[in-house]
Amino acid sequence: xxxxxxxxxxxxxxxxxxxxxxxxxxxxxxxxxxxxxxxxxxxxxxxxxxxxxxxxxxxxxxxxxxxxxxxxxxxxxxxxxxxxxxxxxxxxxxxxxxxxxxxxxxxxxxxxxxx
Amino acid sequence: xxxxxxxxxxxxxxxxxxxxxxxxxxxxxxxxxxxxxxxxxxxxxxxxxxxxxxxxxxxxxxxxxxxxxxxxxxxxxxxxxxxxxxxxxxxxxxxxxxxxxxxxxxxxxxxxxxxxxx
Numbered sequence: 001x002x003x004x005x006x007x008x009x010x011x012x013x014x015x016x017x018x019x020x021x022x023x024x025x026x027x028x029x030x031x032x033x034x035x036x037x038x039x040x041x042x043x044x045x046x047x048x049x050x051x052x053x054x055x056x057x058x059x060x061x062x063x064x065x066x067x068x069x070x071x072x073x074x075x076x077x078x079x080x081x082x083x084x085x086x087x088x089x090x091x092x093x094x095x096x097x098x099x100x101x102x103x104x105x106x107x108x109x110x111x112x113x114x115x
Numbered sequence: 116x117x118x119x120x121x122x123x124x125x126x127x128x129x130x131x132x133x134x135x136x137x138x139x140x141x142x143x144x145x146x147x148x149x150x151x152x153x154x155x156x157x158x159x160x161x162x163x164x165x166x167x168x169x170x171x172x173x174x175x176x177x178x179x180x181x182x183x184x185x186x187x188x189x190x191x192x193x194x195x196x197x198x199x200x201x202x203x204x205x206x207x208x209x210x211x212x213x214x215x216x217x218x219x220x221x222x223x224x225x226x227x228x229x230x231x232x233x
Contacts, residue, residue, distance in 0.1 A: 108159055
């Protein structure tokens with residue numbers, strides 16, 4: 001398996017524009033997480049899906065942020081409209097937590113810069 | 116809510132020596148999972164080691180081992196024979212196991228920056 005794949009690796013956009021980040025989890029994993037990493041706040045859990053269903057989105061900072069998982073192999077995180085304070089590295093992680101076997105792996109992250 | 120604390124913002128160790136990174140967590144749950152991740156300058160989050168709370172035996176992965184003290188809610192990482200490539204941020208993480216909704220609250224500590232000195 002190629003691991004968790006995120007795209008794009010880097011994104012530079014102007015304030016007010018819509019930004020869509022993409023994630024392909026590891027095949028067979030049943031949970032998917034979106035994180036935001038900044039120097040000030042560290043790794044923040046934004047939203048978590050289990051079997052494609054959003055379970056906990058309490059970490060989503062504002063209504064400008066939305067996430068979807070239309071199928072087991074794809075998820076998006078959208079920011080509309082984007083603001084400079086959204087600049088961060090966004091990670092996607094997928095996990096398999098069946099009894100007796102746990103693993104959780106991250107994608108390489110998307111560095112978002114909003115100017 | 117679960118919280119993870121790493122009390123050492125920065126540490127350094129001489130190459131070939133042993134270093135221990137501390138992690139404590141707060142939870143009322145009985146079933147959960149603990150992880151250590153490494154983030155080198157490349158920013159990739161790399162899984163180092165994992166521990167299931169129901170297992171009493173401490174996990175080991177080559178030069179990496181943990182000291183899991185469930186009653187004390189402590190999960191420290193020991194790196195033996197430190198190598199220059201071990202220089203990175205190290206994050207401790209907690210994942211709750213609740214019924215059919217596995218993995219709720221996969222939360223991370225603030226990290227410890229480890230420098231291995233030649």
